[in-house]
């Protein structure tokens with residue numbers, strides 16, 4: 153279906169778009185506590201030190217393995233609690249808190265937000281007639297008694313305030329970029345502001361529905377007209393002007409252009425909070441609680457969940473939809489597949505010219521002769537693309553595994569889109585992978601293709617490749633990965649500054665949005681591209697400390713690579729403005745889905761918390777209880793690849809996936825690079841199977857992961873409705889269609905009630921403080 157401005161249906165999902173022009177709310181430095189800024193700098197410095205000295209106890213962890221420190225902390229806490237007991241003021245605050253808690257413990261299960269379900273003071277089964285019929289009966293784990301034993305009221309209130317602030321900040325950045333934000337969390341934030349949440353306030357991405365059977369996915373008809381807008385990059389962000397005069401007078405078209413200062417200030421708030429003592433302790437305790445609560449839930453309800461699943465007709469783990477949410481196109485086939493493909497091309501194309509090297513044209517036979525190889529003798533061992541013991545903690549060695557037999561010529565011929573044969577072999581390989589997915593029907597993948605920012609022509613050549621070879625598959629959606637390799641281009645003098653790299657990446661997309669008639673192929677390709685990824689070795693660190701004083705991209709002319717957060721902000725900023733422009737035109741939007749927290753500084757996870765719709769890896773959340781708890785509260789999806797980690801950064805047995813899943817973080821399973829890590833034809837199934845075996849995951853666990861993967865993926869609203877159920881946007885059992893997802897309603901209710909409970913603690917602390925100050 154065409155999504156031009158005229159034909160774009162104003163569905164119920166668009167109703168909520170504000171009539172008011174969207175603005176980027178700027179924060180000025182004077183508003184900010186100097187202390188916060190200093191603290192943020194300290195965290196940066198400490199994160200750098202942490203990378204150099206792995207043994208150092210960092211500011212943001214809780215020292216569980218240091219019994220003396222823990223003992224001392226507990227004693228201090230006890231003394232403070234005793235002191236609080238004798239303080240009249242604190243007694244008053246405690247009382248108001250208890251009052252609020254007994255009144256307001258809610259689970260927003262139904263349309264009527266006011267109908268409350270009390271937990272955990274009173275068992276909901278006795279006092280809650282309002283649990284809707286859609287909620288199953290099961291054994292609920294509830295805690296009665298004191299609302300926050302073991303933590304002083306003051307600390308609790310401080311922690312709640314910080315956490316809510318962080319959730320507000322993420323909400324701001326998510327909404328501006330048309331990223332998703334969970335309804336439940338948004339409801340509680342509105343409640344903290346004494347506002348009412350409305351369904352129309354929900355902001356959602358717009359992703360093109362898959363072409364129907366019989367429709368031409370590459371159709372160039374009905375392409376929207378030229379808007380005639382002018383474009384110009386300023387401070388590393390593309391600005392849009394309605395005409396030449398507006399450009400000359402510097403009156404940009406009304407879009408929410410973000411700025412580096414505001415971002416740096418917002419980020420320093422979250423940075424300061426992850427090392428704040430009370431917040432750290434609070435989050436650590438809540439996470440431990442979540443883990444224990446799930447343990448009890450599982451013990452009490454495992455059989456009931458299984459019983460529910462056994463009653464579901466037709467659906468089982470094999471035929472629930474699952475998406476490989478993180479996979480690189482250049483490694484999306486397994487080693488055996490690549491080997492067979494190389495041999496089969498040699499059989500048919502030995503005399504075909506496939507490579508031009510130093511002005512000399514080479515046939516496939518000559519290429520192999522030069523390498524002293526006969527393809528018939530090749531084995532997966534000599535192909536040597538699999539990762540193993542030698543790649544652990546050696547990202548450099550891993551990267552060279554992308555070269556079959558260690559020869560960059562073969563990578564050039566088989567795994568590139570813009571080579572002498574116009575990327576034909578690469579397209580054929582990908583289409584074979586896609587064909588396998590289509591055969592198996594229930595599996596989808598989101599492969600990453602590269603745009604480097606070396607030249608502005610890259611987009612045209614990529615979209616030409618895509619259309620010429622007809623690469624589209626209903627089971628694949630495309631993500632563009634941008635490697636963080638400014639320093640390499642700089643050392644080869646390919647670009648004058650960082651702004652040029654950003655311009656090469658983003659300007660063509662703005663041009664294709666303003667005038668799709670002139671960029672037809674790119675316009676068509678963008679229908680199937682749903683997001684951006686930022687990739688490279690995260691453990692490479694930069695000496696530059698990101699702050700509001702960081703130079704603007706036009707001034708970034710040094711040879712040094714900008715730090716991770718600087719990359720992330722500028723990618724986010726351009727994607728966000730682009731999405732707003734595209735939304736205005738009724739075109740699809742893009743999601744920002746960077747690799748984050750695979751290695752390197754903890755600050756990466758802070759910048760992604762603001763800028764990303766969802767992330768890949770997230771291993772380092774293990775190190776910071778505050779961030780881990782925030783990723784839980786905001787339900788930030790995380791695509792995890794334990795097999796990839798096992799070869800590169802973290803042994804399988806130490807992978808936090810199981811722990812994250814149990815606590816209720818929104819995790820999915822993905823393969824990353826089947827060519828390097830997997831053995832079988834069904835790499836995603838291999839990933840699920842190993843996780844299931846090693847961690848003894850139940851069918852319900854696996855189907856929950858699969859459901860998360862569909863939620864996280866860049867699939868259209870229509871597809872998600874079809875795969876998950878018509879109400880999938882609603883949280884809890886109401887949003888789940890067990891006949892499609894095979895996730896037990898008991899599990900859905902447990903997750904939803906648990907999240908509501910955690911959020912209500914934060915909102916109540918705010919309310920009681922407000923009440924306390926009135927008393």
Ligand SMILES: [Zn+2]
Nearest residue numbers: 478480747824
């Ligand atoms: Zn990856």
